[in-house]
Amino acid sequence: MFWQFLKPHILHKYKKDQLGIIHRFVQENEYWRGHLQNTQKFILENLPKQGNLKIAVLGSGWLLDFPMNELQQEHELFLFDICHPPQIKNKYRRFSNIHFIDKDLTFGLVDFAHKNQNPDLVLSEADKKETSTEFSSFDATISLNLLNQLDILLIENCFSPPTLNSLDFTPLRKQIQDLHIRSLPKGRSILISDWTELNATINELHPIERSLIFTQLLNSYPYQEWLWVFDTHKTYHQKNITTFKVRALTF
Numbered sequence: 001m002f003w004q005f006l007k008p009h010i011l012h013k014y015k016k017d018q019l020g021i022i023h024r025f026v027q028e029n030e031y032w033r034g035h036l037q038n039t040q041k042f043i044l045e046n047l048p049k050q051g052n053l054k055i056a057v058l059g060s061g062w063l064l065d066f067p068m069n070e071l072q073q074e075h076e077l078f079l080f081d082i083c084h085p086p087q088i089k090n091k092y093r094r095f096s097n098i099h100f101i102d103k104d105l106t107f108g109l110v111d112f113a114h115k116n117q118n119p120d121l122v123l124s125e126a127d128k129k130e131t132s133t134e135f136s137s138f139d140a141t142i143s144l145n146l147l148n149q150l151d152i153l154l155i156e157n158c159f160s161p162p163t164l165n166s167l168d169f170t171p172l173r174k175q176i177q178d179l180h181i182r183s184l185p186k187g188r189s190i191l192i193s194d195w196t197e198l199n200a201t202i203n204e205l206h207p208i209e210r211s212l213i214f215t216q217l218l219n220s221y222p223y224q225e226w227l228w229v230f231d232t233h234k235t236y237h238q239k240n241i242t243t244f245k246v247r248a249l250t251f
């Protein structure tokens with residue numbers, strides 16, 4: 001399995017982040033509901049209307065945002081994540097049409113970044129990667145609230161503080177996101193991702209906006225947009241309520 005090639009302490013950081021998601025989901029349940037429903041509805045409305053599809057779900061995690069009940073009977077599902085929650089694997093272990101694949105969806109950059117500690121080297125490694133056929137055998141590929149997690153978590157989990165605090169990671173973020181978009185088969189892909197972070201401190205009517213998307217490759221596609229009230233307990237950013245603008249598109 002892929003994760004055996006990742007250093008255990010790096011994998012542990014990804015597992016910890018995944019646990020953080022389920023804890024926050026429990027805490028913020030009523031605020032997350034709209035976002036999770038919107039995501040599921042968008043997927044159901046935009047998948048081809050035929051049975052027995054081979055579907056790749058990228059960043060499947062806890063499947064909170066995936067319409068499992070509606071899709072698990074009729075289709076063959078390939079769930080990709082850097083690590084899968086054991087509870088989810090256990091829940092679906094008897095289904096022969098549900099497959100769990102442990103895969104770093106930066107295509108090896110997590111391990112490379114951790115070993116090299118140099119964003120420029122990671123950039124040139126990413127330049128060499130050809131990802132356009134990664135999911136070409138699937139009828140549909142769904143990037144499920146994953147796009148900016150790829151760069152955010154790689155940078156947070158793999159680089160140590162001196163590098164982490166002193167360098168501009170924007171070019172690397174863009175390159176990681178470009179690589180992901182290029183891996184999604186054109187005409188058969190759905191992508192949902194938080195796009196902009198809104199931080200409300202004192203002035204909740206005029207929050208500070210920060211873009212989380214650096215790739216330009218999706219700029220020309222029409223999209224649906226909604227708000228996801230992510231953290232009302234002010235623990236993601238201390239003293240701030242955090243909300244995301246989420247975009248969903250097909251291409």
Ligand SMILES: C[S@@+](CC[C@H](N)C(=O)[O-])C[C@H]1O[C@@H](n2cnc3c(N)ncnc32)[C@H](O)[C@@H]1O
Nearest residue numbers: 059060061062063064065081082104105106145
């Ligand atoms: C914000 S969550 C998406 C929500 C998820 N669908 C759920 O319901 O839990 C992002 C997911 O992407 C996964 N992920 C982050 N970086 C990854 C990488 N480099 N390769 C594969 N999966 C990654 C995380 O483990 C997590 O499960």
